[in-house]
Amino acid sequence: MMPNPSSIPGIDALWPLCLDIVAQRRGHAAPQQWDAHSPLAWDASQGFALRGVWDDGAVELFDLLKPVLDRPRKSKPWLIGQLGQSLDGCVATHGGDSNYVNGPEVLVHLHRLRALSDAVIVGAGTAAIDDPQLTTRHVAGAHPVRVLLDPELGLPPTLRVFSDRQAATLLACDATRAAEAANRVGADQVLGVRGLTGVEGGLNLRALTAALEARGLRVLFVEGGGVTVSRFIAQGCLDRLHLSVAPVIIGAGRPGLQLPRSAAMVDCMRPSVRIFRMGFDVLWDLDLRAEQPEAPRS
Numbered sequence: 615m616m617p618n619p620s621s622i623p624g625i626d627a628l629w630p631l632c633l634d635i636v637a638q639r640r641g642h643a644a645p646q647q648w649d650a651h652s653p654l655a656w657d658a659s660q661g662f663a664l665r666g667v668w669d670d671g672a673v674e675l676f677d678l679l680k681p682v683l684d685r686p687r688k689s690k691p692w693l694i695g696q697l698g699q700s701l702d703g704c705v706a707t708h709g710g711d712s713n714y715v716n717g718p719e720v721l722v723h724l725h726r727l728r729a730l731s732d733a734v735i736v737g738a739g740t741a742a743i744d745d746p747q748l749t750t751r752h753v754a755g756a757h758p759v760r761v762l763l764d765p766e767l768g769l770p771p772t773l774r775v776f777s778d779r780q781a782a783t784l785l786a787c788d789a790t791r792a793a794e795a796a797n798r799v800g801a802d803q804v805l806g807v808r809g810l811t812g813v814e815g816g817l818n819l820r821a822l823t824a825a826l827e828a829r830g831l832r833v834l835f836v837e838g839g840g841v842t843v844s845r846f847i848a849q850g851c852l853d854r855l856h857l858s859v860a861p862v863i864i865g866a867g868r869p870g871l872q873l874p875r876s877a878a879m880v881d882c883m884r885p886s887v888r889i890f891r892m893g894f895d896v897l898w899d900l901d902l903r904a905e906q907p908e909a910p911r912s
């Protein structure tokens with residue numbers, strides 16, 4: 615007998631399960647046995663899988679989120695980045711306006727990624743221009759720890775994240791400037807990272823992720839902007855990137871990815887990709903640890 619379409623579970627039923635998985639990963643809930651009666655199956659080599667009949671939206675969302683959901687409890691840091699960009703590769707106008715490059719579906723997705731991550735990281739440019747809250751207010755789920763990468767200590771202490779107390783906030787700077795940062799925003803909101811600056815080629819992002827790992831923050835979401843996401847990729851620190859392309863042409867705006875030039879096409883990165891429709895936008899899910907199997911080679 616065909617199931618009654620109205621009784622087929624969808625995203626509303628799936629999302630709480632995703633939050634359960636994350637709560638268990640963080641050790642906030644007792645590990646659950648995903649037995650034969652559970653809507654999810656779990657296997658050590660394959661990770662999570664949906665069991666039974668689900669509607670198309672839930673199946674697609676599960677597929678998209680599975681790489682995040684499959685993170686083991688005590689894994690090394692795992693980083694996912696995102697950029698919402700125009701057809702001409704900009705994440706904001708020249709003046710910094712990015713509200714909104716993408717449609718509402720991508721905004722909800724962004725908040726879902728925050729809810730599934732232990733910490734959300736933004737660059738100083740984004741923090742200064744957007745004064746973001748970095749919460750999960752468009753979805754159910756706990757707020758991540760908010761990390762502002764500000765090695766130059768140029769951010770004003772009046773930013774909302776330093777006083778709204780909606781979630782923990784960490785201003786990340788070099789350990790040598792931690793006391794100075796503490797004077798501005800309070801010691802409890804400073805992450806002094808040993809060796810963050812002073813290395814050739816700019817910020818040492820591995821030192822940052824190690825400092826976050828030491829605080830138990832392992833699944834890290836690099837939300838922007840273009841300079842910051844590019845730095846993580848250039849240093850080989852990003853595992854995955856969600857690049858959401860909107861049907862808008864910004865023209866001479868702030869660029870998204872800015873990476874060192876390649877001499878020839880054969881040298882270019884060709885990460886393994888999956889494509890998801892998000893309203894009128896197209897989300898490219900890039901696995902930066904895997905190459906396209908069919909990548910053209912000379």
Ligand SMILES: NC(=O)c1ccc[n+]([C@@H]2O[C@H](COP(=O)([O-])OP(=O)(O)OCC3O[C@@H](n4cnc5c(N)ncnc54)[C@H](OP(=O)(O)O)[C@@H]3O)[C@@H](O)[C@H]2O)c1
Nearest residue numbers: 698705706710712737738739740742768838839840841842
């Ligand atoms: N569409 C999206 O998905 C998305 C996501 C996040 C942000 N955004 C937009 O992206 C823009 C920011 O991105 P971005 O690539 O320019 O920067 P970013 O990656 O957020 O931060 C990078 C850096 O911030 C800089 N910085 C720039 N202005 C600053 C200021 N006023 N105070 C302190 N530090 C500052 C530093 O510059 P130096 O290296 O020169 O010292 C630093 O290298 C904003 O307009 C934001 O709205 C879009």
